[in-house]
Amino acid sequence: MDLVFVFPVNLQKTKVLLSELSFFVNDEPAVIGLSENSDKLVWTGRLSPQKVLIFKIEYKGRGLDQFVYHLDPSLPVKNLRFISNIRGGSNYDYAPGVIPATAIEPHDQNNVSLTWDYKSLEAGVPVGLILPSEKSFSMLIATMTGRGWACYILFFISIVILTIHGGKKLKFYENYLISACFGFFFILLAYLAAFMNFYLAYGLSLLAVSALLYFYIRHLLASATAGYVVLILIVLFLTIPTLAVILQGYTGLIYTLEILVLLGMLLKLSTQRFFQNVMEELFGIL
Known part of the structure; x- marks a missing residue:
C-alpha cells in the first residue's frame, strides 16, 4: 500500500525560523521534501501488510508560539499515538480546540513529554499545544543597549585619562575607532545570538571586543600595562553592567556594588x- 505522510508548515515565514530539521521512519533517517507551495513537508513510501510505521520529526524553532497538528475531521482515526517532546520550558498550555494529552511526563523543569494516545476516534481532531515561553533574549539585548550610553561615557572618560597619563592625545579617528569597538559589542551579540546559544554569543562578543581594544590601546600607548587597564575598564563598564541586565533579580545589587567599588577606586586614585x-591636564583641555 502506498502511503503519504504530510507535515503541514503553515507559518509566518518572516517571523518563524525552523532549523536542524530531521525526519525518521522507524528510527531510520529518511528524506522528506518541501511541497511546491512551501506549505508542507511530504514523504511518500510503501507500507507492507501487517507492518507498522513510526514517524518522527525533530526541529528547533525560533518565534514559534504554538504547534498544532490537524487531523482530517471528515475521516475516522485508528490507533493514534502522537508524542511531543518539548525542550526549553515546561509552562505549556493548550491552544483553543485542541484535545488535551492523555499522558504527561515531565523530565525536568525545562523538558516535558506529552502523549496523545487514542485507539479509535470517529473523526480527526487537532492535537498540540502552546509552546513554553523562554526568556526573551532580544529584550535583554535591547535593555543592555539602552543602558549602554552611560557606561560608554564612563569608559571613554577613563580611556582619555589613560591616554593622557600615557603621554598621548587621541586623534579624532582614534576616538571614533575606540567608540565603535565598544558599541559593536551590542551589534555582534544580537547577530550571534540569532544563530547560537545566547550565553555563548555573549561570551564570544565580549571576548572579541576585549581583544580588539586590548591590542589597539596596547599598541597605541606602546604599553602592556595600558592594555591590562583597558581590560579592567571593560570589566567595569561593559561586562558587569551587561551581566546586571542578564541577572535580573540582582540588577540593583550589582549596580550598587559596582558604584561602591568605583568610589573606592576614585578615592584611592585621588x-x-x-x-x-x-x-588637571584633562580639565585644562576641557
Whole structure:
C-alpha cells in the first residue's frame, strides 16, 4: 500500500525560523521534501501488510508560539499515538480546540513529554499545544543597549585619562575607532545570538571586543600595562553592567556594588600625584 505522510508548515515565514530539521521512519533517517507551495513537508513510501510505521520529526524553532497538528475531521482515526517532546520550558498550555494529552511526563523543569494516545476516534481532531515561553533574549539585548550610553561615557572618560597619563592625545579617528569597538559589542551579540546559544554569543562578543581594544590601546600607548587597564575598564563598564541586565533579580545589587567599588577606586586614585596631574591636564583641555 502506498502511503503519504504530510507535515503541514503553515507559518509566518518572516517571523518563524525552523532549523536542524530531521525526519525518521522507524528510527531510520529518511528524506522528506518541501511541497511546491512551501506549505508542507511530504514523504511518500510503501507500507507492507501487517507492518507498522513510526514517524518522527525533530526541529528547533525560533518565534514559534504554538504547534498544532490537524487531523482530517471528515475521516475516522485508528490507533493514534502522537508524542511531543518539548525542550526549553515546561509552562505549556493548550491552544483553543485542541484535545488535551492523555499522558504527561515531565523530565525536568525545562523538558516535558506529552502523549496523545487514542485507539479509535470517529473523526480527526487537532492535537498540540502552546509552546513554553523562554526568556526573551532580544529584550535583554535591547535593555543592555539602552543602558549602554552611560557606561560608554564612563569608559571613554577613563580611556582619555589613560591616554593622557600615557603621554598621548587621541586623534579624532582614534576616538571614533575606540567608540565603535565598544558599541559593536551590542551589534555582534544580537547577530550571534540569532544563530547560537545566547550565553555563548555573549561570551564570544565580549571576548572579541576585549581583544580588539586590548591590542589597539596596547599598541597605541606602546604599553602592556595600558592594555591590562583597558581590560579592567571593560570589566567595569561593559561586562558587569551587561551581566546586571542578564541577572535580573540582582540588577540593583550589582549596580550598587559596582558604584561602591568605583568610589573606592576614585578615592584611592585621588590621593595619587599622577592622577591629580592627569585630572588637571584633562580639565585644562576641557
